[in-house]
Amino acid sequence: MNRLPAELIVEIIHTIEHQPTLAGAAQVCKLWNSLATPLLYRIPKFGSSLSFQSFLRTVSENSTLGDIVREVDLLSSPWPRWLVVDSQTITTLGKGCPQLTYLDLEGCTALRDKGIVSLAENCPGLQYLSLSECDKVSDEGMLAIATHCIQLRILELKAMPMVSDLSVEELALNCTFLESVALAGTRVTDRSVTELIERAQRLAYLDLSLCYNVVDLDKIMEEKPEHLEIVIDTMPTGSADWEETDWEGDDWDGEWDGEWDEDEDGMDFENDEGWPNVHFSVDLDI
Structure with missing residues (x-):
């Protein structure tokens, strides 16, 4: 060889x-x-929750490996991320992979503001972030993102009813590189949308589907720059119900307990391989 x-x-x-x-x-x-x-x-893939947990342990123990990681896409993972990925998990990921530029957490409904604040503080180089359907994340978490992650280019916040003008105004003020923003199913109003359009000069795509508090859409459409595409039909009617839904029961606190039944019917828990924590002392050109 x-x-x-x-x-x-x-x-x-x-x-x-x-x-x-x-x-x-x-x-x-x-x-x-x-x-x-x-x-x-650099772009790890996780075949199961066990593989993901093994990865987190590895990058926590070996900063050289953690610094290599650039993209983490949990949306495409075949295991139930909504049960596994909580604030503590994301805090560990952010601290272990501080060079992240791409992170997709869509549907991680166990996430809370505490985890998002920690993520923002530890991963300021994020350029793509999806928190769509993380419906327990509020303005508190998004203000941290707007303060620390000023290199953001694509931001997905669909079906996040606790996000309001406060978040979007701060994003408009700090994140001037934004090119695509999805606000479908949030509580934003005309005020913050107008400010975002005015300040984010590179903005080319804006999703305002089911933004019921945006009342003068015709004016916004008339005054928007020619290069900006505004869409209002990416979410079906009824998918942004503001009523509280108790998905987990009254006793659930929103944080995963660290245990998972691997024999759950219908779930594929193959590829439980551990992530190698062996790294020779060589220079990596990445």
Whole structure:
């Protein structure tokens, strides 16, 4: 294997998409580790909640690996993230992966403001953030995002009824790089929407579906810049019900207890592989 040209080894490593195979490749030798580790950790994928928990432990213990991570997409994960991902989980993720630029937490309904505040403080380089359907996150969490994550370009806040003008006005003031914002199903009014359009000069897409407190939409549409697309039909009527819904029962506090039944019918808990916490002392060009 050592006789193979370095260029060929690079090509071989870069064709590997299967995460466990990449993890195995990282254990072969120093050269393979230096090539496989950035691919493994830069955009990690999690086949189960156990894999995700193993990943969190690894980046918590090894800052070199955590610094490689750039993108985490929990929306595409095949396990029930809404039961597993709470404020403590996101706090651990933010502290362990401070270089995150992309984070999709859509549907993580156990999240609370405490976790979002910690995330904002630890990951100021976020450029893409989706909190859609994280309906317990309020202006408190979003104000922290607006204060710390000023490089945001895409922000998804669909079906978040506790987000109001206070959040959007602060985003308009600080996050001047915003290009796409989804506010569908929030409590924003004409005031903050107008300010966002005026201040965010790069804004090209704005979703105001089911924003019932925006009353003069015709005026907003008439005065908006030509390059800005405003949509009002991305959510079906009735999907932004402001009534409180007790999904978990009166005794549930919104935080996962750290235990999960792996034998739950209908769930696929394969790929429970651990994340390798072995990293040779080599310079990584990532």
